[in-house]
Amino acid sequence: MWTNIIIAIAVLLGLAAVFGALLGFAAERFKVEGNPLVDQIDALLPQTQCGQCGFPGCRPYAEAINNGEAINKCPPGGEATINALADLLDVEPQPLDAEHGAAQAKRVAVIREDECIGCTKCIQACPVDAILGAAKHMHTVIESECTGCDLCVEPCPVDCIDMIVIEPDIRSWIWAPPVVLDKAPNEEPSATDARVIATDSQAETREASLL
Amino acid sequence: MATKTSREIIRDGLWSNNPALVQVLGLCPLLAVTSTVVNALGLGLATLLVLMGSNLAVSLIRNFVNESVRLPAFVMIIASFVTCAELLMQAYTYELYQILGIFIPLIVTNCAILGRADAFASRNPPGLALLDGAMMGLGFLAVLVVLGAMRELIGQGTLFADMHLLLGPVAAEWTLRPFADYPNMLFMMLPPGAFMGLGLLIALKNVIDSRIEEKRKAAQVETVSAGSKRVRVTGSLS
Amino acid sequence: MATMAQSISRSAIGLGLFAVITGGTIALTQAVTKERIAEQAARAEAAALFEIIPESAHNNDMLNDTISLPDAAVLNSGETPSAWVARQQSDLVGFIIPVTATDGYSGDINLLVGITPSGELLGVRVTGHHETPGLGDRIDTGKSDWVYQFNGHSLANTPGKQWNVKKNGGEFDQFTGATITPRAVVKAVHKTLVYVREHQAEIRQSLGLPLDRGNRKQRSAVASHLPEPEH
Amino acid sequence: MTQLWSFGGGVHPPENKSQSSSRPIRPAGLPAKLILPLQQHIGEPARCIVEPGQKVLKGEVIAQVGNGMGVPVHAPTSGIVERISLEPVPHPSGMSDTCVVLIPDGEERWCELVPQPEYRKLERVQVLALIRQAGIVGLGGAGFPTNIKLRPSVDRKVDTLILNGAECEPYITADDMTMREKADQMMAGLRIMAWLLRPARVVIGIEENKPEAIAALRQAAEGSKTEIAVIPTIYPSGGEKQLIQILTGQEVPSGGIPADIGVMCQNIGTAVAVADAILQGKPLISRVMTATGEALAEPGNFEVLVGTPARHLLTCAGVDKQRMSRLVLGGPMMGYTLPNTDIPLIKTSNCVIAASASELPAPAPEQPCIRCGQCAEACPMELLPQQLFWHAKATEFDKAEHLNLFDCIECGACSYVCPSSIPLVQYYRFAKGEIRLQRAEQQKSDRARVRFEARQQRLDREQQEKDQRRKDRALAAAKAQEQKTADAQTRVQDGTVTDERAGKSALVEQALARKRAKAAGASAERTEPSTQLSEEAAPSETFTPEHADKIPAAETAPSIEELEQQLTQAQTKLEKMQSMLEDAHSGQAPNVDKLERAVDKNIERVRHAQRAIDDAQQQAVPANGNAEPALSRTNY
């Protein structure tokens, strides 16, 4: 009996030692550094650089995600970003973590120029260098570069920076998806509903005028 | 990762992170051997024992494993437990062993076990690991048995048939036949029934969860303060 | 290079250590359970045999008391199949022959046919089949009592024409909706009996029985050669 | 006979053309006011060059080409500019855009016109400039500036010039009537285009359901090499790509333009406009439009001034408002609905349908797609509409794009046949819009990333430099102890620095002074709202404003720790401000008043923060015994 046991152990030991050596060899021989995934994750983040995720900027959050951080902490990205991340990482999308704030309409910062004292605080705060101005001169936000992170609002000693919601205009307008009736529970569609279903952008207002 | 309290571990294993219903792991035995309660119970018990053992063992050695051989080492631990279980079943419940067949050695590759070893046991102290193993195992066992009962009942109109294979002659008379003259719904005994049965159980759990969630929502007001986790990206506020 | 060697040796030793522990555990368990397992395995193998000839009805080590069957190609059960022999003291109780019916509904049906020295059926059991659940699988004792009806039949008391399902004018019940399976089983059992009759000389010899007595009896029993049953 | 090819798909909806084609083209006359959007074409909006109250002559330019691609806008009649304002324009969004509102004076006084009957003696570029100056855009639908289209890049030689007279949409007969009544003008315009392009082949494609127009064209084209190709009546044979396929058998490559395969397609109305512009010098100020539909007593075609409100045209055609349930601008397949009749008609408007409820009934409610494939059979672009629909609906835009969503011409054939009455086209439009939006955002975020990273690098560099300097300084200081002579030098350096600063602040002072003088009147107004603002903000001032707008009203109080943090922040800010104020006082800086305001504000802030903490602690104590350590910590 004991010989049998010893043979068994010896065989397994032999196998394991060989395999272990092989793996040890491979681990050293085929070592790689760096992770391309971070770049891919970073590419999906909105680059607002607002820090709401709890990381100083999008890239740090991308790195954190790569290390297992939850993907639902970026309010500017909102659902779209979460879905894209879920898709990339092949995990289930989760709803936005409320602790990090809610998704908001896109905004830009606008400085009320005559109140600005030129303290340059906002320049220091802006993560993308979208504010122009020299010390003691009034400052301006380059609208096209502003990410709407609102990081400049708080440091301003005279509170002269406003976050303005970007309103859609006729050139940025896009068609809304049709209103799908399917969602209305327990209701038989009537003739009037028929129009609502295929209605266009201003569903709400026009619906009101119709019904 | 914050360590979990034992309460959380219990809830996770049995319900909210149930290996079968939520993680959807360990499916092969889950579906293959659940045509009757007795098969399900047999395999479930074996899995439970292995899971506890391997979790404990992995947790004990968690600080001594070299990264490059981590996976093989865990797998070997699991395999040794499984082989022991297999040998014991062969010795003491031979008929059941024959019915369960290849699925006993396949406990080794039950993803739930390696998953627990890697995700939990290798990062937690032995006590918690053992508890986790037990709870995950019980959760798995419960699903196995429920699915087994469901398939047995719908499929051949009996419950607890052949329990003597596992529990000895006392159990021989336990068979229930709730419907007289039942036309066997063979589909439930075959692979499609297994899949759909589990699908149904998962859906059932979802329904229950959403009910609970609704209740909780109704009873509770949101307390998180939005945006409280924000950090400064640029400089400090001085 | 030092790191390479280090890495190799560390991994090898690490994994080796696990191998020793786990291998030891397994080997030990195996050593402890070995005998019981062997016993159980043998018992399981014999279960079907003991159903046909219960342990109370014989006292030899039936599992190891086998004779080889000559010219057994018709039985379709392996290259040189052997029959198990049951004896009570020195009396011959019967023997059990493995047969395979190849014309089932789907795939082979493996049978064990138990026969008394006088050519009477002691029992028939199905050990493996692929028949449709719910239809053909009623040849299984777990599903119905159908196979028990063979008990007691012999070539002597059942003429060759009767070795068929009732639908084809035979003696044996079929199942509703599934005639193919029972017919295949009946045919195989009949074939076995015919085989035994034809090879009774060799069989008796290997059983160590005198040739004449049985010979005579059997001959009288199946005096007229009956035609193959119609299928 | 011209050889014809066929294209995949297509539908044949009831034509409904005879209602409007039975009457000759009538003038629609002068409306009470004309609303002229500054953008009636693809490209940049035109730049308005008139002011309210200004008198303009008929044909005078009132808006010039802006900085990008575009054409000018002309006054369709003489009159007075009432205002330049945001008015609802014909656009599917129903939104408003900048328009010039012109009140006609009824005199119809033309500005000076310069006809160029001898255009062949001019340079081609000059003729193209004339076409542009006449404000001509494609009248077939998209409104692409015709002069740009007529000047393909050198590598794209136009071999085939196609004149699109298919007019495949039901109801519309504007091109039909134009061809019947203005065939000669059209041929003249065609000749100008052909002279510009020198194509090897000139074809006019016309659907076989317009026999009178075909006859008129045959007559007008008599003796010329122009082919008149009579094509089968099937919608959308008038689509540029489809017509090209029918007439040449070639396909316009995806993402390309017809010129890529040596073809150009112009609408016949465009040709007429070109003839008018060159031969008579008249800019594009009116066009033929169809007014039809069951709600009209006298449907027909009208010569309508650009900018005429739809109401005027409808009145000309005898509208019965009670019967009108839907007002479509364009055809029933591709047109869009107008929310009211005040919307002006513009260069690209070719038809107004005042439909009764029974004529264009509301579609049945959308049912699930049954993948019947009828839509794919109908799609002239050979797309898989149902697949596009599933992806668009599920917002899987990349998949929709992969299935060539952007090749969809929004012709509506798929929706027309769909048994489940799914507004497919709307889904595609939505998806296309979203994709474009996403692309723009992606671009912006890429830019943001670059800027962020650049800034990060710069900061790192600066930090390094600072560290380096500090090291250097430490080193220098060590040396300085040994070499006392260095002292003097250092002082000189300091001096120059102060000088620079002084110079700068002087400049700032001047600039601010100028500004203040200019804004003197406005400042009173401005302070008012700002005080108001701070009053409003007062109750919530315990939070920083940024938090204030993020936290819903019914939010529970922030934790004491947070409040503390806010307090410290406020205190630091206050200190900073105070020191700045002192600096300013001593430096006699011009922003003292502002800084004083800032200091006041910050004092207020600190006070509020303190009060909030006190409140919170008072609440916390009875509620929670554990709050004690926090209490003791904050009691300094």
Next chain:
Amino acid sequence: MSEYLLILVSTILVNNFVLVQFLGLCPFMGVSSKLETAMGMSLATTFVLTLSSVCSYLAYTYLLEPLNLAFLKTITFILVIAVVVQFTEMVVRKTSPLLYRVLGIFLPLITTNCAVLGVALLNLNRNNNFVESLLYGFGAALGFSLVLIFFAAMRERIAVSDVPVAFRGAAIGMVTAGLMALAFLGFTGLVSV
């Protein structure tokens, strides 16, 4: 020759590993939400399954059997598999980052794919010889890949359907797998092995 063909038909269709034999279900459910990843998984599994089927056959026939150590088969096989998987992963990662991007994250998962160990054990049960083991492993992998890829394509479609909330995700996946298994029952009897 034809017996080899029958092995393939049997493993791919009649006794499909996933739908009939219930092996490899976790990756089947876990990595089938996207067609692209399913394809990666299929490729990786095919490679590892075939290789480890052969390796385990060799280990058993030339090591365990002569030494009378059949009871060590499970641990030996799993060791072989784990090592094959890990080694493949390391090599692919280093040598072909592109392939690693496709296969990388799936490779470790294969260790716990029952189908891999299942093939090794079934080879023993069926007394397969070397070539048969190879084909059996390959056929099993093809069968796995076939249903995995079809299933993934189908799940992408289901994902955009209006499935009742309780059934979204894994539950409807199970039901679909059930219906697929139902369809595969049509193959019963095609090959009687």
Next chain:
Amino acid sequence: MALVQQSSPHAHRARPTARVMLWVIIAAVPGLLAQTVFFGWGNLINVVWCIALALATEAAILKWRSKPVGFFLKDNTAAVTGLLLGLSLPQFAPWWVSAVAVFSAIVVAKQLYGGLGSNPFNPAMVGYALVLISFPLAMTTNWAAPVGLWQDAPGFGETLSTIASGQQTAVDGWTMATPLDEYKHKVGSHTAAEITVHPTFGSFVARGWEWVNAAFLAGGLVLLALRIISWHIPVGFLGGLVAMSLLFGTNADQYAPLSLHLLAGGTMLGAFFIATDPVSAATSHQGKLIYAVGIGALVYLIRSWGNYPDAVAFSVLLMNFAVPFIDYYTPPRTYGHHKARRGLPTRKQG
């Protein structure tokens, strides 16, 4: 009065889904009549029972899902599902077999996936296959013998009471193995001549069955003429079957003859009414051909070597399973493109 606002197009061709489905039902009537003439009242009773049950089940589950019930019931698709089940179940199938089939068709195969348009598998065939494997006895023994061969022909009432009695098997003299079943089990051990003496084969191909198939073919041609179905699927299906049959030879002693394949069992019903279910079939023309040829080939394969005498249901389900994948790789070539874009969108890399 406010003006209607909606996206173009504003005109619509009026052939709503409900009417399409109605046409399918109408086109199936000749087949149903032929079944009634040649096999008695069984199919008619089954059809009525299945349709009623289908509508009821659909209504119940829509209610449970909080969907507008009337709106969806009016689309007639549940009725089509019920109809097709009624047409394909054995004439004397007990009522509960039909009930289980209808229930699984409507609930499991259709509504669990979101209802009309979303089901990846053909609901009727899911129902059929499910009861076939669940109740093989009831599903294999209840095929009516052709009318002329009945002993003691059952009238409407007797048929109804047989079905309603819930017995697993009907009276012996009324039922008979189907020609496909008969051929399948005798081929190999008997010659073609020996097999076809069985009364179920009649004088031509398969007594009764040939006319039923012809009637379904006629109905199918109506659907084709109305452009409710495109030719690709029936032609592909029958083509696949014919091609396999020719490939494996026309030796009737070895394999069932082509005429039997085409005119017995559910061939024509399958080719024109079942494989053509738009929801679960492939999308593009090319895809439809692949899908249908696959079904045809599988039908031959399973009929010849598998366990099931008629394989339409399984073949359809198997190819349904492949449909999403086929769709991925067979998009049509779009105008202005050189080649079709196959496969998946390549993910943009960061």
